[in-house]
Amino acid sequence: MDLSSINWILLLASLMVAATPILLAGVGELVTERAGVLNLGVEGMMITGAICGFAIGVETNSAILGFVAAALAGAALSMLFGLLTQYLLSNQVATGLALTLFGLGLSALIGQGYIGIKGLEVAKIHIPLLSDIPVLGPILFRHDAMVYVSIFIVAGVWATLRYTRAGLILRAVGENHDAAHALGYKVVRIRLMAIAFGGACAGLGGAYLSLVRVPQWTEGMTAGAGWIALALVVFASWKPWRILIGAYLFGGLTVLQLNLQAAGMKVPVEYLAMSPYLVTILVLVIMSSGRGRAHLNAPAELGRSFHASS
Amino acid sequence: MIQLEKRPTPSKFWTWTTPVLAVALTMIAGGLMFALLGKNPFLAIKTIFYDPILGEFAFYYRGQLLVKAGPLILIAVGLAMGFKAGIWNIGAEGQYIMGAIVGAGVGLAFYPSDSPLILPAMILAGAIGGLLWAMIPAILKVKFSTNEILVSLLLVYVAEQIQAAMALGLLRNPDATGFPGSRNLAQWDASANLELIAGTGMHLGVVAALIAVIFAYILLSRHLMGFHIQLAGQSPKAARFGGVNPTRLVIFCMAISGALAGLAGLFEVTGPAGQISINFNSGYGFTAIIVAFLGRLHPIGILLAGLLMALTYIGGEAAQATLGIPAAAIQAFQGMLLFFLLGVDVLSNYRIRFLRKGVA
Amino acid sequence: MTDLLTIQGLTKAYPGVVANDDVSFAIAPGEIHALLGENGAGKSTLVKMIYGLVKPDAGAMHLHGQPFTPPEPRAARAAGVAMVFQHFSLFEALSVAENVGLGMESPPPMNQLSREIREVSHAYGLPLDPRRLVGDLSAGERQRVEIVRCLLQDPKLLIMDEPTSVLTPQEVEILFATLNKLKSEGTSILYISHKLEEIRALCDGATILRRGKVVGSCDPRQQSAAELAELMVGEALHVPDRAASEPGEVVLQVAGLTSEHVSTFGTRLQNVGFEVHAGEVLGIGGVAGNGQDELLSALSGETRGARETVRLRGDPVGHLGPNARRDRGMLSAPEERLGHAAAPDMSLTENGVLSGWQREKLTSGGFVRWGAARAFAEKIIEGFDVRTPGTHVAARALSGGNLQKFVIGREILQRPDVLVVNQPTWGVDAAAAAAIRQALLDLAAQGAAVIVISQDLDELMEVSDRFAALNAGHLSAPRPARGLTIEQIGLMLGGAHDMDVAHTEDAEQIKDMYQNPKSGEPRP
Secondary structure, eight states, X not given: OOXXXXXXXXXXXXXXXXXXXXXXXXXXXXXXXXXXXXXXXXXXXXXXXXXXXXXXXXHHTOHHHHHHHHHHHHHHHHHHHHIIIIISOOOHHHHHHHHHHHXXXXXXXXXXXXXXXXXXXXXXXXXXXXXXXXXXXXXXSSSBHHHHHHHHHHHHHHHHHHHSHHHHHHXXXXXXXXXXXXXXXXXXXXXXXXXXXXXXXHHHHHHHIIIIISOSBOTTTTTTHHHHHHHHHHHTTTOHHHHHHHHHHHHHHHHHHHHHHHTTOSSOHHHHHTHHHHHHXXXXXXXXXXXXXXXXXXXXXXXXXXXXXX | OEEEEEOXXXXXXXXXXXXXXXXXXXXXXXXXXXXXXXXXHHHHHHHHHTHHHHSTTHHHHHHHHHHHHHHHHHHHHHHHHHHXXXXXXXXXXXXXXXXXXXXXXXXHHTTTOOOTTHHHHHHHHHHHHHHHHHHHHHHHHHHXXXXXXXXXXXXXXXXXXXXXXXXXXXXXXXXOOSSOOOOXXXXXXXXXXXXXXXXXXXXXXXXXXXXXXXXXXXXXXXXXXXXXXXXXXXXXXXXXXXXXXXXXXXXXXXXXXXHHXXXXXXXXXXXXXXXXXXXXXXXXXXXXXXXXXXXTTOHHHHHHHHHHHXXXXXXXXXXXXXXXXXXXXXXXXHXXXXXXXXXXXXXXXXXEEEOOTTOO | OOOSEEEEEEEEEETTEEEEEEEEEEEOTTOEEEEEEOTTSSHHHHHHHHTTSSOOSEEEEEETTEEOOOSSHHHHHHTTEEEEOSSOOOOTTSBHHHHHHHTSSSOOOHHHHHHHHHHHHHHTTOOOOTTSBGGGSOHHHHHHHHHHHHHTTOXXXXXXXXXXXXXXXXXXXXXHHHHHHHHHTTOEEEEEESXXXXXXXXXXXEEEEETTEEEEEEOGGGSOHHHHHHHHHSSOOOOOOOOOOOOOSEEEEEEEEOOSXXXXXXXXXXXXXXXXXXXXXXXXXXXXXXXXXXXXXXXXXXXXXXGGGEEETTEEOTTOOHHHHHHTTEEEEOSOTBTTXXXXXXXXXXXXXXXXXXXXXXXXXXXXXXXXXXXXXXHHHHHTTOOOSOTTSBGGGSOHHHHHHHHHHHXXXXXXXXXXXXXXXXXXXXXXXXXXXXXXXXXXXXXXXXXXXXXOHHHHHHHOSEEEEEETTEEOOOEESTTOOXXXXXXXXXXXXXXXXXXXXXXXXXXXXXXXXXXXXXXX
């Protein structure tokens, strides 16, 4: 193996790109879960976002329209989940799984005609001065706009949850829906909005894969990214900035693993390829045991159905 | 205004009617989907649901029905135990793969022996392979309270990579040139899991599935363990009060579901599939989740649901061949079925009341 | 002067039950009006309609002479109606200030809100730190959060639903002082309770509900407690009788019981120790959240500890789980009927198997004998007068009182040597409560050791031979129950936790009332 063949600046630069899909999906799921809803359909919403974003992007030749379409598709799919869990009171775990299975099928169906088609060129932003700083410039300041949008979303979610009344109400609904209902808050409506936000973010994350990171459409291309995003929320103890840290750590790992493959490390490719999943499991174990006890920070009503009968 | 009102006692009638209703709704929605794809919806539904059983070429399809239903039922029965107890093993696909790999590995270690003990040893190894793979999320849950949903699922991706590594490396057929993959186990007499009655598709895996259904039925309806499984799923605190040991329950349910998924993988690799290849797995582990819910987590229900789901696979293939309906449409169709099922499920626990507006 | 709130012919029906049937009454400005009635009399439904949580089927409400039909709580709050809930509407993981802010229409910025909370809470003798997490507060302090939340909105009408059920007698004094101060400032209060002495001490007028109907209205100060009770219950109540008996040998010894793990906002048991004799009832009092659940769980075996912490007839059982303890004759019935003592969606037969399969031999070779199980459930239903169509009915379909009779009956019929019950009559109608207390006394008379954990002091005084109090996880030394004064009990319960005791005339009066409970005589 030849480690010197790895360009470390390039590696660090691609880290942010590798992390963006799960960052987007993760922060969306965080909002959903803070409202007390566990949506295990992230993978299904991501993959649907990936194909819808890709299809619309290619058809209109506009990445922006592609991303918008992906967000709408993700949100639409999440509303299916919302309808079932919030109005028809179905089990959230089972419904989330159904969403993933359905999303995988639906995306493959839509994507029939887009296999092997070349994707768009998404422009990199050039920020005067900043982008030209040696080393730091290429690592931090020469990416496409979505990378910065995703960071902006994290900051927005953090500020909203922490400082605004809307954020307070969202947290209240996730902590005790009966009390929130007794105070006159519309639990179901608030949760639906949180679910839709989660869906839109997952859709964006998927579209980032198909429009920027890969960029083309292949069936099942999310390859578990949605599940990793779910794990990321646990890793982050339901705190927005920690999602950012987690996503970038994970992005770094993915990129390193790919670089090691390319550098010809004397380990079969498959074992390197499984490392992100193993590391995710390891992180879950560390976070849920010992002093970390991530689940202590979990919203109290996570996964419970609300029915205002009494 | 429509209002939901909780029933004092869950409705027995709706518990068994909802799956039928869900299937009917899925046929309607699926028909719409096929129409959108430019296909004749009635013809498509007939091709999927009618032709394989009663159509012209049914003699061929009928055998396939059991071949497909066997692994689905076997896996779903195991999953249902866990789901009933509130233990969510959704990584059956991974356990299925590992069962096949471990079982095939044990068999191939003795190649080309013709001992009659090889197949039994492989079956045992297959069950153990799936069981051990399921023990990873089980032990992590028990020891560190790690979420078993995420761990069991992430392990599917790990298992897929191991499968690829095996097909390309350790288990690769040394006599083959070209394509990666193990020796064909179905063509090796010592390991072949052949049809027991020609033309029926009945192989050892189907027999195992039927045995599993019977055992699960007795366990759940008659045995204290089954009572405790249901108690833990419905009311964890009451279960603790009733002396149910949650650790033991997690290990038990994960072990059963892992072992059954491993068995399904083993019977598949020694029979219908024949060899470990890069993409040997075909999603049975995930479809079995739908089967488990469609069967109301009840063994007999799962038996029927497994047959129905197998029908969509076979009918789907037929529709692909004759009508050009893409395979993905069938996958979406199956996902839709689970959606409708979960949606109409509300009827068994709630009563729907229609209120006239303005009566205040 | 016109009435602040008038209610005319309010009716609300749920499937199978008319919760409120043609209810009418009025509240004057500055009046403390009592709504008196048993559990299930329809009090909660009525106030939910006033607060906009439930819409009436028929009838009208007027506030300040104007028609008042709040479509949601927000509208009620805007009109000057505030409510303190019986089961708190608080968020444990949020701070006091955040909790208060959530209950207000347009709260000021957090800093200012925190300042206001500090000021108002001190002014009314209910000091609060706005930064603390509600999950870390005692039950009394949590109630203060609710009250302060209401006060900050300057309400015209304050609704209080069973506010004293979570307070020590000393805390009740402080609360009453606060309410009287509010009254003197012109605020009307609708005070819901089934505690007659409180109502006689505090309220100016009373409306009595029974089975959803108004059965009387009176000036509670002019009526004796017995008269009020008869109006409320509709019949003379059976007071449990007990044969005086000499306590036998020590059956259960608990020593050095300290919780190792607690849930996020749970209470740690601290070195709890006591002994119970055969034929004796030990009453353990305490305000909610002082370790009752933890104590029950340590005694039932749901939480295991060191071997020697719990001894049954000298044998260490502290390390054993629930089944092993049941085998040895140590049984329990937790507070939460649905979801802990019984599985809501399971039939009564199945719920009989839940804790009875060992001692009643309902299994053979691991297989459940469903016939025998059904017979056991039938025996409970018959023996304890459980009103139900049959053994196939799901537990959640039973009323609170019937299910509680089933749960207690299930344990008693298994002939325990030790029975531990937590809140045996919480939310149960008076007749069922009396039956349950009698059953517990009968069990003790047959030689069992009985531990009753309860927040209802009247109940404990009625059934206990000895009394001990749980306070922040500590258990006081048990004392003979006979002859204990309410003030002594209050001090055992921890008195008024770090509260400013307001020494007003009202407080003195209330103390008076508690020192002569059940005097039944109108005040001169």
